[in-house]
Amino acid sequence: MTAIDEMLRRNKTAAMYHPSGLGPSPLKHLAVVMCMDCRVDAHVAFRLNPGEIHLLRNAGGIISDDVIRSLAISQHALGTREVMIVHHTDCGLAKLNEDEFRALLSRFAGYRPTWSVQAFSDPHDSVRESMRRIQDSPFVYHTDAVRGFIFDVETGLLEEVLADDEPTGQGKPVESTADAD
Numbered sequence: 001m002t003a004i005d006e007m008l009r010r011n012k013t014a015a016m017y018h019p020s021g022l023g024p025s026p027l028k029h030l031a032v033v034m035c036m037d038c039r040v041d042a043h044v045a046f047r048l049n050p051g052e053i054h055l056l057r058n059a060g061g062i063i064s065d066d067v068i069r070s071l072a073i074s075q076h077a078l079g080t081r082e083v084m085i086v087h088h089t090d091c092g093l094a095k096l097n098e099d100e101f102r103a104l105l106s107r108f109a110g111y112r113p114t115w116s117v118q119a120f121s122d123p124h125d126s127v128r129e130s131m132r133r134i135q136d137s138p139f140v141y142h143t144d145a146v147r148g149f150i151f152d153v154e155t156g157l158l159e160e161v162l163a164d165d166e167p168t169g170q171g172k173p174v175e176s177t178a179d180a181d
Helices: 001-014 063-077 098-109 123-136
Strands: 032-033 053-058 083-087 144-152 158-160
Touching: 032 063, 032 123, 053 063, 063 123, 123 144, 123 158
Parallel strands: 032 053, 032 083, 083 144
Antiparallel strands: 144 158
């Protein structure tokens, strides 16, 4: 049995519990952009119910032109007002050499891709760059409600990254676990 065959089998069971009557506009008016890494499951991490958010995923959770397109549709046509960017620790894109990967694709396809891999070395800096891209876009209008986070793949906890943090790879924790003095 292939993995796709397994998904088809599982779908038959899942369809019995599929909620009906949901509209296309998310109930929380929130769009979440995150990495496609299989260790980061938004539905588990945020205890989501069907219909609560728009979830946009790609390699690295990068704000590409296509993500801007999706955010513009999400906001202008479907009513979202907040954007949450979620990158994560131990990201494969942070370990990827852009030039080497593009050369690999060139050997495979016979030419280099027209798109950038957008590899990065520090997820905190990448989150800040993603926030900046959304805030600079003329197509996204709720730019004051954009927040960025790093998801720790070992603990499942989020760390908030502020747009004006210094590019040192250090963000601000969402919740402090330090004892008060």
